[in-house]
Amino acid sequence: MFHRACILSILLATLCVFSAAQRNNPPSRATNMSSHGSELSFPDDQPMTGLSGTVRTYDNRPAADARIEVTSVATGQVVAATYSSPNGTFDITNIPNGIYEVSAIVGLDEAHDRVELRSSGASVSLRFARPEGADAGDRTSVSVAQLKVPGKARSASQQKPEEAYRYIAEALGAFPEYSEALTLRGVLKLDAGDATAAAADLEHAIKADPSYSLAYVALGATYNRMSKYDDAARTIDRGIALSPMSWQAYFEMGKAQLGKGDYEVSLRQLSKAQALGPKDYPLIHLVKAHALLGMKDYPEAMAELQAYLEKAPADQTSAEARETLAKVKAFAATNPGK
Secondary structure, eight states: OOOOHHHHHHHHHHHHHHTTTTTSSOOOSSSBTOOOOOBOOHHHSSSSEEEEEEETTTSSSSSSTTTEEEETTTTTOEEEEEEETTTTTEEEEEEEEEEEEEEEEEEEEEEEEEEEEOOOOOOOEEEOOOOOTTTOOOOOOOOHHHOOOHHHHHHHHHHHHGGGGHHHHHHHHHTTTTTHHHHHHHHHHHHHHHHHHHHHHHHHHHOOOOOHHHHHHHHHHHHTTTHHHHHHHHHHHHHHOOOTHHHHHHHHHHHHHHTTTTTHHHHHHHHHHHHHHSSHHHHHHHHHHHHHHHHTTTHHHHHHHHHHHOOOSTTTTTTHHHHHHHHHOOOOHTTTTT
């Protein structure tokens, strides 16, 4: 009953990643972007400032061509993105005042810092942690699969959602192992109700690039749809290891644990999703409500159902949620103390 919202959230995240898929072809300037990958426009009277910084490898060398993302803590949106220069520095202008999570990403490695931007701007220093087995080889590099992606395949994916299938076909025609395109096609198939075909595309995406975290999250969502909750949990766990700030991954993990009947674990995962994701994402309240019902915590379950209905009164599952809330209220009224 929760699958469509999950699919849509992952689709939006996928489109964001597609729009940013030029990690091996760094743009000449920073971009201000939404979580959908489109450029953001801000009110003319909104205070704007800048952010500069440096990115270093674990052994203190400049990290060139690291992808820099600036994510609003308040909304969960990526508001700006750029790449570090050959000397490991970056500079982004026209960012609204606020509190942000700044991330540097190279291959499997990520570094994060939180910064508060005011009118005077700010600077951050990001350094990748020493990877396990660093002496055996340097992991601070773009994945081999990503290096092999031709420019034509990258550009074909950066289009409007309604044209996605046509450009996916063009991208895969240019490069059949394009993990991002395979992932988006899998998500679109899942949204259309063909979980089996979606799983095939997503498994292919992971084989093409085992470092692409969103493919694991999307495949986990597919397994959730198929009620393969153990498989979902294992797959999403790998996605979280690759991208520990992914709220969609924790949301899907919460659903997988709910399906397994591990209600307390489900609530913990959903709370992480709530902390990292968009403010007051309605579907998290609905899934939390069902976990609480499994724990027989009826007052808290009613509160979560009410929160969901207040935030999404016209959602496709709202009628069912209202019916569930009415039944829980009636049960609580006739069974006080339970």
